[in-house]
Amino acid sequence: MTSALTHGIVTCHICGMVSSNYRHKENARCPRCRAILHGRKPGSISRTWALVIASYILYIPANLLIMMDTGSLISYRRDTILSGVMHLWHTGSEGIAVVVFVASIVVPLFKLLALTFLLISVQRRVTVGRMDKLRLYRLVEFVGRWSMLDIYVVTLLAAIVQMGSLAVVKAGPAAIPFGAVVVLTMIAAQQFDPRLIWDSDASPVVSTRTTEE
Numbered sequence: 001m002t003s004a005l006t007h008g009i010v011t012c013h014i015c016g017m018v019s020s021n022y023r024h025k026e027n028a029r030c031p032r033c034r035a036i037l038h039g040r041k042p043g044s045i046s047r048t049w050a051l052v053i054a055s056y057i058l059y060i061p062a063n064l065l066i067m068m069d070t071g072s073l074i075s076y077r078r079d080t081i082l083s084g085v086m087h088l089w090h091t092g093s094e095g096i097a098v099v100v101f102v103a104s105i106v107v108p109l110f111k112l113l114a115l116t117f118l119l120i121s122v123q124r125r126v127t128v129g130r131m132d133k134l135r136l137y138r139l140v141e142f143v144g145r146w147s148m149l150d151i152y153v154v155t156l157l158a159a160i161v162q163m164g165s166l167a168v169v170k171a172g173p174a175a176i177p178f179g180a181v182v183v184l185t186m187i188a189a190q191q192f193d194p195r196l197i198w199d200s201d202a203s204p205v206v207s208t209r210t211t212e213e
Contacts, residue, residue: 010037012030012032012035015032015033015035017030017032017033019031040193040199041191044191044192044196045119045122045192047188047191048119048188048191049119051184051185051188051191052112052115052116052184052185054180055108055112055181058177058180058181059108059109059112059177059181061173062081062108062174062177062178063081063082064080065080065172065173065177066079066080066173066174067080067081067171067172067174068170069170069171078172079172080174081100081104081174082101084100085097085100085101085104085105104178107143108178108182108185110140110143111140111143111144111189112185114136114137114139115185118133118136118137118192119192121133122197122199125199130197130198137189137192137194140189144186144189
């Protein structure tokens with residue numbers, strides 16, 4: 001299986017023009033906008049790895065620290081994401097508990113594991129299941145927009161409760177690392193170049209040393 005790059009065909013990342021005379025030449029430029037052409041996103045793998053590793057690190061405090069403080073005249077609670085899910089479940093809000101659990105714990109972890117799998121697969125130049133990997137990447141991009149649901153819930157609750165004078169709801173310290181995980185994984189998905197999935201060991205243009213270029 002060959003790719004457009006093996007035939008010297010690339011798309012300009014600025015204006016979108018397709019150029020047919022690219023041969024992995026250094027500083028080759030787009031005929032229309034004069035932007036430098038790249039067969040692959042420069043540094044895609046290294047930047048994606050950096051963002052994924054940072055997200056793994058921040059994922060730990062995001063789930064261990066307090067996400068939400070709720071207080072009233074008769075009670076006061078401090079909940080992590082998981083304890084908040086358990087509280088919602090035990091108080092009869094099973095549907096909301098499932099939504100928060102999936103959006104706040106499962107989805108970020110799924111995105112990290114999926115990106116890790118794609119990165120390892122690309123670096124080891126595994127050519128099996130290319131269409132499945134492409135579908136996985138598209139799924140990662142699609143679910144990314146729902147990852148901020150937990151922050152939305154905290155903000156909405158705070159806005160509603162603050163209308164009264166008997167209770168207080170505010171975001172805890174976990175909101176910062178959790179928001180950072182969401183943003184970093186979204187950027188990581190954008191930095192990853194899915195075209196690398198289609199590169200093979202037989203490619204005459206993209207060698208192992210230039211996989212990231």
